[in-house]
Amino acid sequence: MALYGNVLGRYVQNASMAADFETTAALVSHWWDDLTGSPPDTIISVDPAVLRALLSVTGPIPLGGQEPLTAENMIETLLVEPYRTLDPGEQTDLFESAVIALVDQLVAGDVEPMALLRALAEPAAAGSLTVWSADADTAAVLASSTLGGPSARQAAAGDGAFAVYFNDRTGGKMARLLRTEITAALGSCRDDAHREVVVTVTLHHDGDPSVASLPVSVTGGGYYGVPAGDIGTKITVAAPVGAFFGAVSENGAPAQITTAVDAGHPSVSAQLLLSPGRAAPWSTASSSRRRMPST
Numbered sequence: 207m208a209l210y211g212n213v214l215g216r217y218v219q220n221a222s223m224a225a226d227f228e229t230t231a232a233l234v235s236h237w238w239d240d241l242t243g244s245p246p247d248t249i250i251s252v253d254p255a256v257l258r259a260l261l262s263v264t265g266p267i268p269l270g271g272q273e274p275l276t277a278e279n280m281i282e283t284l285l286v287e288p289y290r291t292l293d294p295g296e297q298t299d300l301f302e303s304a305v306i307a308l309v310d311q312l313v314a315g316d317v318e319p320m321a322l323l324r325a326l327a328e329p330a331a332a333g334s335l336t337v338w339s340a341d342a343d344t345a346a347v348l349a350s351s352t353l354g355g356p357s358a359r360q361a362a363a364g365d366g367a368f369a370v371y372f373n374d375r376t377g378g379k380m381a382r383l384l385r386t387e388i389t390a391a392l393g394s395c396r397d398d399a400h401r402e403v404v405v406t407v408t409l410h411h412d413g414d415p416s417v418a419s420l421p422v423s424v425t426g427g428g429y430y431g432v433p434a435g436d437i438g439t440k441i442t443v444a445a446p447v448g449a450f451f452g453a454v455s456e457n458g459a460p461a462q463i464t465t466a467v468d469a470g471h472p473s474v475s476a477q478l479l480l481s482p483g484r485a486a487p488w489s490t491a492s493s494s495r496r497r498m499p500s501t
Contacts, residue, residue, distance in 0.1 A: 208466040209442055209475045210373065222251055223373050225444060226469035227355025231338035247340050251355075254285060255334040257308070259325040263318075264311040267304065275304055289379045289423040297423070333359050357444075357469040366446055368405055368492075375438040375477065377426030383417065384437050384480075385410040400493040402452070403445075408487045411437050411480040418482075437480045444471040445492040452491040461488060 213220045214233070221233040231249045239245040258277045261267065266274035275283055284304060288297045311317070329335055330353060337353045339345045348354045352362060360369040370388055374381055386409055393402035418425060418435030425434040432438035445451065447470045454461045454474055464475045478486050 208464050209468060209473055225356040225369065225371060227336050227338055249338045251336040253334045254281065255329040255332065259329050260308060263321050263325045264308065267307045267311055269307065270303055286382060290421060357471065360444060360471065369444040370407055371442040373440040375430060375440050376432045377430030379424045380437045383411060383413040384439065385412050402491055402493045404489055404491045405443050406487060406489040407441055408485060409439060409478055409480055410485045411482050413482045415482050432479065435482055439478050440475060441478060441488060442473055442475040443490050444468060444473040447471060449492045452493060454490045456488045457486060
């Protein structure tokens with residue numbers, strides 16, 4: 207609640223905001239149980255990189271009167287153009303038809319299993335595929351792997367690993383215009399044997415003022431506290447277990463932040479608002495008695 211607000215448990219599409227996938231799975235399990243009367247055995251979270259990997263194996267998927275869906279045109283076809291040209295009902299119809307056609311192709315038996323596994327290996331390693339199981343033994347194995355969710359991937363990266371999370375608060379589809387840069391600088395050991403790491407996140411809005419005239423489904427229309435054409439982003443930096451945060455700045459001035467311990471990781475969060483053509487550097491310094499790498 208401190209880091210992400212009550213939207214985490216209020217809307218199912220926001221359940222994945224949590225870095226701890228067990229929290230996400232618990233929320234989704236309850237929703238599914240309420241809807242069906244039966245809790246799920248497994249929950250799988252995927253992002254567009256997984257869909258693109260599947261399309262690279264199945265080949266083009268028919269979309270009923272439209273250009274076939276391919277790995278090459280998937281981003282524009284599903285994540286860009288529908289929000290420019292279709293109303294919400296038409297968007298839903300398109301997304302449902304795409305998923306149904308892809309699943310039909312996968313279960314038809316024409317896909318070579320090893321080719322499918324090879325295609326999924328890259329997005330799985332990159333964190334685009336997350337799995338939770340209601341079986342305790344299986345869950346323990348998943349929680350210690352890259353399939354266990356953001357916090358599990360941070361833990362697997364080593365004791366000195368930091369994580370940076372971005373959550374959109376625009377209420378639209380402006381992220382295509384958002385460019386991010388992340389750097390980390392390792393300082394010298396302090397007199398108290400702590401070592402400081404400064405993580406700097408810079409956001410760039412690559413659009414121009416004309417983007418404010420795009421449809422509400424793209425800009426959010428200002429309904430969520432972000433003016434049309436602007437990009438609102440919540441940044442969260444999760445430090446290694448045992449670390450603590452020092453100064454946090456935005457454009458060189460003290461930033462308004464929220465801090466909490468999430469899945470054992472001290473975390474600091476802030477909300478940034480960007481107008482077209484602007485950039486915002488946001489830095490946080492943390493210290494730990496552990497030797498922490500720069501990335």
